[in-house]
Amino acid sequence: MRKGVKAAVVGGVVAVVVGGAGYGTYNVVSALNGTAVSGGSAPERTGPPGADEVKETSQDFFAAWQKGDAETAASYTNFPEAAQELLTAYGTDAHISQVRITPGAASGTTVPFSVKATVSFDGRSKPLSYSSRLSVVRGTSTHRPLVDWQPSVVYPALQKGDTLVTGESAAPAIEAVDRNGAVLTKEKYPSLGPILDELRAKYGDQAGGTPAVELSIHHADTEAADTPLITLAKGRPGKLRTTLSASAQAAAEEAVQRFAESSIVAVKASTGEVLAVANHREDAFNAAFLGRLAPGSTMKIISAATLIDNGITSANGPAPCPDTAVWQSQTFHNLTGMKADEHATLSDSFARSCNTAFVKYADSVKVDSLTREAEDRFGLGRDNWKTGIPSFDGSVPASGGPDTAANMIGQGQVQMSPLNMASVTATAMTGRFHQPVLVSPRLDDRELARAQGLPAGTVAQLRQMMHRTATTGTAAQAMSGLSGDIGAKTGSAEVDGQAKSNSWFTGYRGDVAAAAMVQAGGHGGDTAGPIVAAVLRAAG
Structure with a gap:
């Protein structure tokens, strides 16, 4: 056969298809189904993505994410620039590697999934595991099925503008105590969790401690304290006396x-x-x-x-x-x-x-x-x-x-x-x-x-x-x-x-x-x- 001509076998029938994107391309599958159309491309799908599209899009997105290919993973989203920035930081700033993603059963266009990975920094490593979810939508101009981009896809607690970082904490850990010296922890007093984070961010240096190595959420609001997620190496907490009564x-x-x-x-x-x-x-x-x-x-x-x-x-x-x-x-x-x-x-x-x-x-x-x-x-x-x-x-x-x-x-x-x-x-x-x-x-x-x-x-x-x-x-x-x-x-x-x-x-x-x-x-x-x-x- 001449260059540009291929033989295709579909259902036992041999057909000759002219290669290239020129006019006159013949749709073999349509011909066999008795629905031949000219032009060679299937009509664009509209409406909510189907189950097949949800599965294929999410799988492609997960596969690229697992490989650390932020650009390709982002291309499967409806906001690729924002997605690429956060997915890149996931590997470079957060130092998260060995990512393994396990999807759960889809519910409509929503796919739950679990992540298991490793956080490594300066010779120290800790396992990371969490669950999140994504939704697949149809692109408004391309009509492609795309992951509806939200920062929470990467980590459920992330808000717009937040990112994940691993390194020495911005402020040393503190041991907050009440007015009588009783230790105050977020485990015993849950309401104090974000308050202790704020106190640590502002007074950690003055309390006399040394910083820990942590995976943290760095918030878009520069006034907000980082939210620590995993401690790879403990620092030495400084003591901070508060006015609180235990x-x-x-x-x-x-x-x-x-x-x-x-x-x-x-x-x-x-x-x-x-x-x-x-x-x-x-x-x-x-x-x-x-x-x-x-x-x-x-x-x-x-x-x-x-x-x-x-x-x-x-x-x-x-x-x-x-x-x-x-x-x-x-x-x-x-x-x-x-x-x-x-x-x-x-x-x-x-x-x-x-x-x-x-x-x-x-x-x-x-x-x-x-x-x-x-x-x-x-x-x-x-x-x-x-x-x-x-x-x-x-x-x-x-x-x-x-x-x-x-x-x-x-x-x-x-x-x-x-x-x-x-x-x-x-x-x-x-x-x-x-x-x-x-x-x-x-x-x-x-x-x-x-x-x-x-x-x-x-x-x-x-x-x-x-x-x-x-x-x-x-x-x-x-x-x-x-x-x-x-x-x-x-x-x-x-x-x-x-x-x-x-x-x-x-x-x-x-x-x-x-x-x-x-x-x-x-x-x-x-x-x-x-x-x-x-x-x-x-x-x-």
């Missing part, structure tokens, strides 16, 4: 387990030292320190202080509680079932958590009065807290329109974290603002935030109202059984698109102030309240 932390860890998406902070009111911080969440977000949510009626502590400090009313002064209150065309309501009381005092309305009583005073409060009170007296909203790890300072913006009234009851544009509200309670009960700290400022000579605090007369009235709330008001059930000097405030914050309100509660006992938040937890006394009471019982 007993209070244990109580906080247990308390938040009762409700999903819950967080709590407890502080020593006379110093601002953080005694406990705990989160019960599916992610590792430290909502206790970094949460930014409307605090509901716990905000009425600051609002009441604003009314008192500006001479608008007092604890025993008038604060009528009508059924509704209208402010700039927006109607505000109280909790269902609350009876109106036109003769109520501020103490009455505070203890019952009457919204309309506070909204009615929006006419008497300047647009920035609440902001000035929060910043100047409670130390909030100035972005200058230095707790020792990343934290949010609270936000009480000077808002006009309906938000002027909404801010008074902890809605509108007000945002707080449990750390902020624990500090607010500490300031209300002592009259002095002590910026919360997790480690002593003497360790790194950082300058703490300052605020002028509250007049003695305002403190006396706030304590009286909070004590009444804790003993006969909306917080009484949650605080029942707690002896000594106690006070509290409940809060429920409505969130758009959320069936149940967020539950807030803050309270004090002795020299301990605590605040908790449960997302979609309902009334403040029902879920957040028991969390705070449990910690006050252990720490007070």
Whole structure:
């Protein structure tokens, strides 16, 4: 035969096929099936990838990945540049080799798989094993079946911009201890896992240890500490003393387990030292320190202080509680079932958590009065807290329109974290603002935030109202059984698109102030309240 002509045998039939990509190419299979088409190429497939495409694409991707061929593996994804960068780093930066991937049974277009590999660095090696999954999609322009690229395909905990690295840790390991020298570990106190990582990143060098050799996740957020995954060689940990109390932390860890998406902070009111911080969440977000949510009626502590400090009313002064209150065309309501009381005092309305009583005073409060009170007296909203790890300072913006009234009851544009509200309670009960700290400022000579605090007369009235709330008001059930000097405030914050309100509660006992938040937890006394009471019982 001449060059360019081949004999093909299909099903026992010999056919002559002209080689090359010229016109007139004959489709032998189609001819045998009686469906001959001109042009020589099958029509493009559309719709979700079929089982055969899912299997073939995932197998090709796995095969290239196992060989360390990042470029080829990436070509089977819908974002090849990003995929190649991370897959290359998998071998060069993370020093992961001897990769063996075992796919599981596909579920539709999703393929679970397990990885076994070896991490090696500077003569040290450790086995690595984990499970992940990928999905196969159809390319929008090529119509090819492609791996839907996500960093989590390479390692399940990776987020966009994260990468894996192996080498000497950025900071030496630490042995964190509580205020009395008890060792704090993430195994015993799970909530402290990301917090200890943050402390290690910031204070590891100052604690006197030597770095370990680790496989870690290096996060896209340069402010976030690396997350260690495997230790190839242990370093020598340095000792870092924190302000935490092991007993209070244990109580906080247990308390938040009762409700999903819950967080709590407890502080020593006379110093601002953080005694406990705990989160019960599916992610590792430290909502206790970094949460930014409307605090509901716990905000009425600051609002009441604003009314008192500006001479608008007092604890025993008038604060009528009508059924509704209208402010700039927006109607505000109280909790269902609350009876109106036109003769109520501020103490009455505070203890019952009457919204309309506070909204009615929006006419008497300047647009920035609440902001000035929060910043100047409670130390909030100035972005200058230095707790020792990343934290949010609270936000009480000077808002006009309906938000002027909404801010008074902890809605509108007000945002707080449990750390902020624990500090607010500490300031209300002592009259002095002590910026919360997790480690002593003497360790790194950082300058703490300052605020002028509250007049003695305002403190006396706030304590009286909070004590009444804790003993006969909306917080009484949650605080029942707690002896000594106690006070509290409940809060429920409505969130758009959320069936149940967020539950807030803050309270004090002795020299301990605590605040908790449960997302979609309902009334403040029902879920957040028991969390705070449990910690006050252990720490007070």
